[in-house]
Amino acid sequence: MALHFELVTPAKLVRSESVHMVVVPGTEGEFGVLEGHAPFMSTVADGAIKVYKTESGMPEEIRITGGFAEVGEKGLTVLAEHVEG
Amino acid sequence: MASLKELKGRINSVKSTQKITKAKQMVAAAKLRKAQAAAESARPYAARLAEVMGSLASKITVSENSPKLLAGTGSDKVHLLVVANSDKGLCGAFNSNIVKAARVKARELEAQGKTVLFYLVGRKGRAALRREFPKQIAHMFDTTDVRDPGFNEAERIADELVAMYEAGKFDVAHLFYSKFRSALLQEPTDQQIIPVPAPKAVVSGDAVTEYEPEEEEILAALLPRYLRTQIFGALLENAASEQGASMTAMDNATRNAGDLIQKLTIQYNRSRQAAITTELIEIIAGAEAL
Numbered sequence: 001m002a003l004h005f006e007l008v009t010p011a012k013l014v015r016s017e018s019v020h021m022v023v024v025p026g027t028e029g030e031f032g033v034l035e036g037h038a039p040f041m042s043t044v045a046d047g048a049i050k051v052y053k054t055e056s057g058m059p060e061e062i063r064i065t066g067g068f069a070e071v072g073e074k075g076l077t078v079l080a081e082h083v084e085g
Numbered sequence: 086m087a088s089l090k091e092l093k094g095r096i097n098s099v100k101s102t103q104k105i106t107k108a109k110q111m112v113a114a115a116k117l118r119k120a121q122a123a124a125e126s127a128r129p130y131a132a133r134l135a136e137v138m139g140s141l142a143s144k145i146t147v148s149e150n151s152p153k154l155l156a157g158t159g160s161d162k163v164h165l166l167v168v169a170n171s172d173k174g175l176c177g178a179f180n181s182n183i184v185k186a187a188r189v190k191a192r193e194l195e196a197q198g199k200t201v202l203f204y205l206v207g208r209k210g211r212a213a214l215r216r217e218f219p220k221q222i223a224h225m226f227d228t229t230d231v232r233d234p235g236f237n238e239a240e241r242i243a244d245e246l247v248a249m250y251e252a253g254k255f256d257v258a259h260l261f262y263s264k265f266r267s268a269l270l271q272e273p274t275d276q277q278i279i280p281v282p283a284p285k286a287v288v289s290g291d292a293v294t295e296y297e298p299e300e301e302e303i304l305a306a307l308l309p310r311y312l313r314t315q316i317f318g319a320l321l322e323n324a325a326s327e328q329g330a331s332m333t334a335m336d337n338a339t340r341n342a343g344d345l346i347q348k349l350t351i352q353y354n355r356s357r358q359a360a361i362t363t364e365l366i367e368i369i370a371g372a373e374a375l
Contacts, residue, residue, distance in 0.1 A: 008133055010236045010317050012126040028297050039294040041137070043306045068307065070137055072294075079133055081236070081310065 003035045004075030005051065007062065009083050015051075015062075022076055023050040023059070024069050033069075033076045040071040049078060089360065092353040096346060103342035109175055110335035117268060117328035123233070124265065124321040131314050138311055142283055144300050151301075154247070154308040157280035158256045163200045165223065165255035166191060167246070167278070168214065169262040169319055170207035171327040172229050177334030179263060179271060179327055180209040186273035187261045188217065202255055206234075206242060206320075223254065233324060239317035246316075247309055250279055262319040263326035269333055271326035278315055281308055 002018040023032045025047040033040075044067030050059035066081030087095075145151070168187045170180045187210075191201045202223040205211055215222055226242055228234045246258060258279035264272040296303055 008130045010127055010130045010239075010314060011123075013129050026297060040297070041141075041294055041303060042297040043303055066310065068134075068137070068303075068310070070133075077133055079130060079137075079310075081240070081313070 003033060003037075006075065006077045007049075007064075007083065008077065008079050010081065014083050019051050019053050020055050021052040022078075023052070024067075024076075024078065025049065026069065033071055035075075037071045037076070039073070040069075042069050043067070044069050044078065044080070087352075087356075089353065089356055092349060092356065096349045096353065099342050099345050099349065103339055103346065106335045106338040106342060110332055110339060113176075113328045113331040113335060117325065117332055120233075120321070120325040120328050121265075124318075124325050127318060127321055131318055134307070134311055134314055138304075138307060140294070141300055141304050141307070145304065152305045152308055153251070154279060154312070155281050155283065155304070158250075158253070161199070161256045163202060163255040163257075164194050165202045165204055165246075165249070165258040165279075167204045167206065167242075167258055167260045167316075168210050169260065169323050170205070170210035171323065172208045173327075174209060175335065176327050176331035177337075179330035179334075180207075181213070182271070182273045183261050183263055184210045184213045186275060187214070190259065190261070190275055191218065204246070204249075204258075207323075223249070234320045236313070236317050239313050239320055243309060243313040243316050246279065247312065255279075260316065260319055262323045263330075265322050265325040265329060268329040271330055276315070276319070278312060281311060 003021065005015060005017060005019045005022050006013065007015040021032055021034050023030055024042070025045045026042040027045045028042070031040075031042070044064065046065040046067070048061040048063045049067075050061055052059050063084040064078070064080035064082065068079045070077045070079070166187050168183060170183055174180070187203075191203075194201050201218070202221050203214055203218060204224050204226065205214065205222065206226045207228055211222075211225060224245070226238075226245070228238055231238060249255060250258070257277065260276045260278045262274055262276075264274045266272055
């Protein structure tokens with residue numbers, strides 16, 4: 001079970017990797033994306049997205065602003081204008 | 086005929102000019118690689134965003150209720166020309182080509198009875214456009230304090246443009262910049278940025294995509310970002326073009342300096358020889374007279 005996760009900023013492709021789950025702070029509430037999620041688009045509130053590499057591990061937090069998330073057949077793509085850390 | 090000393094001075098001065106142009110050429114070559122890499126790494130974001138805009142566009146129809154950035158103000162009286170130039174010279178006709186394209190467009194629009202305003206980015210286009218259209222410069226955006234115009238600058242430009250647009254200062258905006266084809270070829274390009282040209286509709290899969298919030302709202306949120314990305318892309322293309330143009334121009338300059346040095350050296354040697362010959366003749370004539 002792996003979800004392909006991509007984090008892209010205008011300057012570069014920050015992440016492109018397989019992860020277990022990503023929790024995204026959507027403007028209308030947080031949502032978690034696992035593999036096989038239905039196609040979905042949402043704007044993302046400024047805040048931290050949590051990346052769970054494995055099922056049990058601690059999440060890695062990435063702070064983003066000006067984000068937009070898209071879930072498609074290829075996995076989850078987060079477009080963000082700024083990424084911290 | 087110039088004296089030997091004068092010739093020597095000229096040769097030396099041309100030599101030091103050559104050193105400068107050669108150095109600038111090498112700097113441009115190095116920077117070009119960096120600028121190209123930057124343009125390359127900006128592509129995924131732009132491509133994804135365009136995709137998303139495309140799939141959104143296929144879902145909604147442009148109507149009066151659509152965001153103004155997409156639907157326009159309903160008139161096209163006032164045109165804003167956003168002209169992106171570089172801050173530094175020594176890059177051949179790079180800046181004047183962009184300015185020329187903008188000027189042609191401005192004249193064309195004026196002939197159609199439209200009002201033309203300018204929004205200048207970068208230092209180099211200012212003088213030329215200010216001379217011709219002294220009262221029509223709406224704003225000059227300064228990029229001299231940053232090394233390479235990046236996304237932050239694009240963001241600021243886009244925000245200012247949107248603010249001006251919403252205040253009703255203009256109806257249509259065109260962006261002028263130089264598209265990077267190769268180090269030898271840069272194309273001055275005119276691109277309409279406001280209202281945002283309706284993205285090409287993409288039919289994506291059969292799966293029904295959920296939207297949160299509604300399509301319209303997402304679109305409204307994405308339009309300014311799309312604009313920023315477009316401007317950012319233009320700035321990057323411009324940066325790469327500038328370095329490419331600079332490299333070519335400096336290569337030519339270096340070669341010309343080389344030719345000039347050769348010519349001057351030949352002239353120098355000839356006059357030196359002539360001087361020696363005259364001196365010898367004088368000595369011999371003097372000796373014979375004794």
